[in-house]
Amino acid sequence: MYTYGVKRGGLDIHRFVDALSTRAAKLFGLYPRKGTIAVGSDADLVVYDTKYRGTISAATQLGINDYNDLRALQSKAGRLWSRVRGKVQARDGVFVERTGARAHDSPRAAALSRNRKRKE
Numbered sequence: 001m002y003t004y005g006v007k008r009g010g011l012d013i014h015r016f017v018d019a020l021s022t023r024a025a026k027l028f029g030l031y032p033r034k035g036t037i038a039v040g041s042d043a044d045l046v047v048y049d050t051k052y053r054g055t056i057s058a059a060t061q062l063g064i065n066d067y068n069d070l071r072a073l074q075s076k077a078g079r080l081w082s083r084v085r086g087k088v089q090a091r092d093g094v095f096v097e098r099t100g101a102r103a104h105d106s107p108r109a110a111a112l113s114r115n116r117k118r119k120e
Helices: 002-006 013-027 107-119
Strands: 045-049 078-084 087-091
Touching: 002 013
Parallel strands: none
Antiparallel strands: 045 078, 078 087
């Protein structure tokens, strides 16, 4: 959404954040614990590098599947790091910390992460 919305001028950065964070949290009944930066809310953040250029593929994603419907799309922003509950979970496309019982804690996700590290 950043590349094809914000970078192309069709989506304001504030609407981008609202659509991907605030409104999503409200739709799933998680707001205000999620979807906002405020005292008492979880410290879940994603920082983007807007100078990043790359191609989306399963190998560049931190999901637990080995395919991606957006494969081969050109990206003009990339995630620098992600924080969950205030702790850095992923940095430069690699899991660095595990918090709680999440899907990325599965043995398959760990194997995918190891494979990505080897490819770099």
